[in-house]
Amino acid sequence: MRKFFGLFAIFLLSACAMAPAKPEKINGVSFVSSRDTINATHIDPVVNIHANYASIMPFAFIRNIDNPEIHYNRNNQWFGESKRGVKQYIESLKARGIKIMLKPQIWVARGTFTGLIKMEKEEDWLLLEQSYADYILDFASVAEEVHADIFCIGTELEGFIDHRPEYWKQLITEIKKIYKGKLTYAANWNEYDRTPFWDQLDYIGIDAYFPVSDLKTPTVEACKLGWVQHKDTIHAFSKKYNKPILFTEYGYRSVDFSGKQPWRSDRDMTVVNFEAQKNATQALLETFWNEDWFAGGFVWKWFHDAERTGGEDASQFSPQNKPAQAILRDWYSKY
Structure with a gap:
């Protein structure tokens, strides 16, 4: 009998060794900040769709595209956008096994x-550069403190980058003195091929709102065919x-013509189309x-409040409580 169990154990180990390894992917959600702290009630739905990463996005604000002053971590902002809130969100998500990309954005x-965003005067460019460095290096310190897995150095800032490329290369050098993890930048879908500093980063980051279908x-x-060239x-x-x-x-609104100009968030697009x-979404995955x-x-x-998200009249991007959520869960479960 002891010999039998020994052989059985060897068989199980061999079978496990022969089983194909489950490929590893970043199955991520862009976790929106709120006024409140988060807890297990808010994280369970993330776990239930087999997500293994969350992007935490502490927004900063500027008055207009030619104003160099960036404001962040202010008392009138939502808790989830503050440094204290970011840490609480990240600690809560990491406790459930969710890895983190910290993605400060304007x-x-x-x-x-x-x-x-574009300044007209050199003095304003210099002010913008200092203001952005203060913001991004501050959150680079947070990323290092909480051991974020990825730090995103900016989002869709093509004009800023086109006009001040050397500033960005030096900024990355300064970030690396503070944060020791993986780096990326979130380039817009029609910007990534001219972003000048990919050699300094770990991932080529793309906000993937590529047009894929006019239907x-x-x-x-049709969407898969639309993806071929891209x-x-x-x-x-x-x-x-x-x-x-x-x-x-990445993602699509639940509206008519969702694949035609996926970047559009116009509020006059209200005709709901879950299909x-x-x-x-399925075609992209x-x-x-x-x-x-x-x-x-x-x-x-x-x-964060999954129970109140989505519904019959929900025309915005979130897949929550819509048919797209089941597609997402199915694909994320494979990786």
Whole structure:
């Protein structure tokens, strides 16, 4: 009998050794800040969709695109955007096994696109550079303190980068003196191929709002066909720098024509179309998640109060309590 159990144990070990390893991907959610602390009630839904990463996004604010003053960590901001709140969120998520990308980013008043930020005077450029360095280095210190797995140095700041590339290269050098983990930058989908500092970072980060279909309700196959050219270009770019691709944001609104201009957040787009969001999401996951040069991504976006998110009239990006959530859960469970 003892011999039998010994042979059985050897068989089990051999079977486990022969089983194919589960590929590792960053199955991420863009975890939206709130007024409140978070607890297990808010984290359980993240765990339940098999997410293993969360992007924490402490926003800073500027008045307009030619104003050099960046404001952050202020008393009138939501708790989750403060340094204290960021630490509480990260500690709570890490306690449940969720890894972290800390992704500080700017919000321009009235929602103006951050890529348009541009100063008219040299003195204002210098003020912007100092203000941004204060902001990003402060949160680089937070990232190091909480042992964040990835630190994102900026989001969709193409105008700032185009006009001041040497500043950014020096900023990365300063960040590395503080934070010792992995670095990326969240380039807009039509910006990443001219971002000048990928050789200094660990991931090529892309906010993946590529147009993939003009159909009112795009099918999975139509979206996959729409990805072909983009995918080939992205793959070639990955090989050029020998860096993995990370979708620092990806996702679709639950509206008609969701794959046509996926970056649009206009409030006049109110016709709900869950099928469009579901199909576009499935096509993206099928197109990229099996590729060894693709690191994974962070779905845009995930709210802490899951029970109150989504619903029949929900036309925004979050997949929560919509058919797209089941697609996400199914794919994330494989990696």
